[in-house]
Amino acid sequence: MTTWIQSVIDGIGPLDERAMREAEERLGQLTKPPGSLGRLEALAVRLAGITGVAVPPAPLKKAVVVMAADHGVCEEGVSAFPQEVTPQMVLNFLNGGAAINVLSRQTGADVVCVDIGVKGELKHEKLLSRKVRPQGTANIARGPAMSRGEAERAIAVGMELAAELYGQGYRLLATGEMGIGNTTPSAALLVVLAGLDVKEAVGRGTGVNEEGLLRKQDAVLRAIETNRPDPGDAMDALAKVGGLEIAGLAGLILGAAAKRCPVVVDGFISSVAALVACRMAPSARDYLIPSHLSGERGHRLVLQELGLEPMLHLEMRLGEGTGAALCFPLIDAAGGVLREMATFDSAGVSKG
Amino acid sequence: MTTWIQSVIDGIGPLDERAMREAEERLGQLTKPPGSLGRLEALAVRLAGITGVAVPPAPLKKAVVVMAADHGVCEEGVSAFPQEVTPQMVLNFLNGGAAINVLSRQTGADVVCVDIGVKGELKHEKLLSRKVRPQGTANIARGPAMSRGEAERAIAVGMELAAELYGQGYRLLATGEMGIGNTTPSAALLVVLAGLDVKEAVGRGTGVNEEGLLRKQDAVLRAIETNRPDPGDAMDALAKVGGLEIAGLAGLILGAAAKRCPVVVDGFISSVAALVACRMAPSARDYLIPSHLSGERGHRLVLQELGLEPMLHLEMRLGEGTGAALCFPLIDAAGGVLREMATFDSAGVSKG
Numbered sequence: 158m159t160t161w162i163q164s165v166i167d168g169i170g171p172l173d174e175r176a177m178r179e180a181e182e183r184l185g186q187l188t189k190p191p192g193s194l195g196r197l198e199a200l201a202v203r204l205a206g207i208t209g210v211a212v213p214p215a216p217l218k219k220a221v222v223v224m225a226a227d228h229g230v231c232e233e234g235v236s237a238f239p240q241e242v243t244p245q246m247v248l249n250f251l252n253g254g255a256a257i258n259v260l261s262r263q264t265g266a267d268v269v270c271v272d273i274g275v276k277g278e279l280k281h282e283k284l285l286s287r288k289v290r291p292q293g294t295a296n297i298a299r300g301p302a303m304s305r306g307e308a309e310r311a312i313a314v315g316m317e318l319a320a321e322l323y324g325q326g327y328r329l330l331a332t333g334e335m336g337i338g339n340t341t342p343s344a345a346l347l348v349v350l351a352g353l354d355v356k357e358a359v360g361r362g363t364g365v366n367e368e369g370l371l372r373k374q375d376a377v378l379r380a381i382e383t384n385r386p387d388p389g390d391a392m393d394a395l396a397k398v399g400g401l402e403i404a405g406l407a408g409l410i411l412g413a414a415a416k417r418c419p420v421v422v423d424g425f426i427s428s429v430a431a432l433v434a435c436r437m438a439p440s441a442r443d444y445l446i447p448s449h450l451s452g453e454r455g456h457r458l459v460l461q462e463l464g465l466e467p468m469l470h471l472e473m474r475l476g477e478g479t480g481a482a483l484c485f486p487l488i489d490a491a492g493g494v495l496r497e498m499a500t501f502d503s504a505g506v507s508k509g
Numbered sequence: 510m511t512t513w514i515q516s517v518i519d520g521i522g523p524l525d526e527r528a529m530r531e532a533e534e535r536l537g538q539l540t541k542p543p544g545s546l547g548r549l550e551a552l553a554v555r556l557a558g559i560t561g562v563a564v565p566p567a568p569l570k571k572a573v574v575v576m577a578a579d580h581g582v583c584e585e586g587v588s589a590f591p592q593e594v595t596p597q598m599v600l601n602f603l604n605g606g607a608a609i610n611v612l613s614r615q616t617g618a619d620v621v622c623v624d625i626g627v628k629g630e631l632k633h634e635k636l637l638s639r640k641v642r643p644q645g646t647a648n649i650a651r652g653p654a655m656s657r658g659e660a661e662r663a664i665a666v667g668m669e670l671a672a673e674l675y676g677q678g679y680r681l682l683a684t685g686e687m688g689i690g691n692t693t694p695s696a697a698l699l700v701v702l703a704g705l706d707v708k709e710a711v712g713r714g715t716g717v718n719e720e721g722l723l724r725k726q727d728a729v730l731r732a733i734e735t736n737r738p739d740p741g742d743a744m745d746a747l748a749k750v751g752g753l754e755i756a757g758l759a760g761l762i763l764g765a766a767a768k769r770c771p772v773v774v775d776g777f778i779s780s781v782a783a784l785v786a787c788r789m790a791p792s793a794r795d796y797l798i799p800s801h802l803s804g805e806r807g808h809r810l811v812l813q814e815l816g817l818e819p820m821l822h823l824e825m826r827l828g829e830g831t832g833a834a835l836c837f838p839l840i841d842a843a844g845g846v847l848r849e850m851a852t853f854d855s856a857g858v859s860k861g
Binding site for chain 1 (some may be wrong): 539540541542543544545546547548549588589590591593594597598600601604606607608610611612614615616715716726773804817819820821823824825826827835838839841842845846849850851855856857858859860861
């Protein structure tokens with residue numbers, strides 16, 4: 158681990174207990190039965206602990222960070238879509254036509270699109286070009302996805318971006334990704350880091366058929382046999398069987414946590430990135446906000462491993478950050494309750 | 510059943526199959542793997558079927574209807590809060606300080622507050638005063654809550670309000686309620702209409718202790734023994750062991766369905782009102798949009814009875830329409846996806 162990466166990790170502090178107590182006390186004074194807003198109250202308290210502000214003066218400025226990269230393992234026939242769809246969808250994001258654009262507009266968030274390893278050239282004035290490997294990863298079924306140094310650079314890209322966005326006033330980030338084939342390295346990482354069986358971790362992604370599913374399982378098995386990633390060393394696993402956007406998102410989470418900025422974790426791939434981040438810095442977990450339960454097979458298992466309980470049950474499996482963006486209104490609601498609700502005293506309502 | 514009520518019920522039509530097919534076809538052309546937006550796609554199709562418009566030109570105009578009433582069964586010590594809290598909270602709604610006001614403001618909805626049977630006088634320029642019984646219901650543990658004629662009037666109040674709101678341009682309604690003690694008649698209705706055991710249906714409401722829970726169970730048992738409601742006649746059950754706000758919400762649902770207006774169903778009490786509505790008019794079920802899974806014990810069972818699957822899992826148990834209001838952004842998202850997403854053709858993205 159580079160000294161800089163380690164210094165960012167070392168900068169992740171504990172939750173602010175004083176702000177959490179203050180938020181809890183205020184929640185107890187508001188005109189509602191104690192605890193009756195359930196997990197929305199827990200969310201309000203958690204946000205207080207993360208940001209250090211008990212009662213947010215306004216909704217947090219939001220961005221969905223979509224990290225895009227390609228995957229050499231596509232050679233193994235693991236995806237229902239051709240690899241050219243990665244850059245095509247990146248342009249779709251940049252032109253505002255994808256699902257994540259629609260959901261972000263509706264929930265008041267900006268979409269930040271990062272090329273961290275899309276195969277081939279890709280240019281657009283709104284694109285953040287931070288390529289770590291210009292052709293994407295190598296085929297993990299035959300060798301390492303990237304070198305350890307490249308994995309570290311991808312982590313650093315995410316960390317730097319978190320700091321940049323923080324500097325631009327963003328105070329709530331969500332993870333998104335695009336990368337044809339990326340449920341395969343995600344499943345491989347899950348198998349390695351959580352000690353799961355390949356069949357539990359590998360799902361149908363964008364929709365492969367039964368044969369495709371068997372090819373994916375086989376590719377994950379071979380990736381692990383060939384590369385022998387060290388389950389106790391997340392950077393090693395990331396370099397050997399991971400992906401560039403997964404590494405970038407892990408770095409984004411670590412960088413955001415170091416800035417006391419909450420991160421909403423989207424579906425399967427994003428949650429695996431969160432698992433990588435938490436293995437590098439367990440305290441980063443406190444800064445994660447769960448979002449939805451994906452329809453992708455392994456998602457429930459990653460969330461269990463992270464100890465996160467999803468709020469939305471919509472059987473979505475699109476990625477891009479779409480499930481996370483749909484949770485922004487819940488986060489605004491948690492803050493709004495603290496900021497705007499009347500107290501028993503102010504409204505003249507009798508207590509129970 | 511009065512002729513007018515019957516005529517409204519008879520006016521509930523089937524879903525618009527053509528609009529649903531059109532929405533489905535469009536969803537298949539959008540830049541995402543088929544079906545990958547999961548239940549958001551099902552929601553978009555359902556909304557098309559309800560409204561008859563495949564692609565909504567703009568977000569639907571929204572109102573949360575909060576029906577408020579009092580309950581004679583409070584004499585039995587079934588609530589953690591004193592009965593005076595009902596009018597106090599109604600004033601809190603009217604002054605914008607309750608949770609439902611905060612969540613409605615954030616989700617772009619208006620709060621419509623109706624006094625359908627709050628005990629005592631209650632005046633406010635924004636209050637819709639539609640009292641059916643000026644002292645609320647009688648104590649169901651000792652006799653009928655109201656007469657059959659009063660139950661019909663309360664249903665009619667809800668139906669008329671749905672038509673009024675439709676006339677004012679509202680195209681998406683959510684159910685909300687306030688009434689200290691109202692989980693008790695709701696549980697009684699659930700026991701009668703779904704043939705459940707009292708212990709399964711009775712929960713802690715706003716937070717009664719173990720003794721209070723036993724008193725509630727006992728009150729529900731006595732209500733059913735004393736009144737002998739007919740499980741095959743929802744109006745009879747409603748009159749004997751129900752509540753005025755529950756009847757009003759059932760009427761609202763039926764009236765909205767007759768106007769092809771979707772209704773988001775909040776938690777336990779609202780769901781019981783929906784069950785009453787669906788027993789009177791089974792086709793009303795098509796017009797219901799589920800929202801959250803409440804922390805109140807019987808909610809899961811009512812939803813099962815209705816065949817509705819909750820989208821939000823937040824362990825909320827506040828009522829007022831709060832869980833329903835939090836689902837408005839999901840409904841806007843479903844419409845927004847249809848309206849704003851690029852197609853594979855328009856964005857130049859390869860299909861799988």
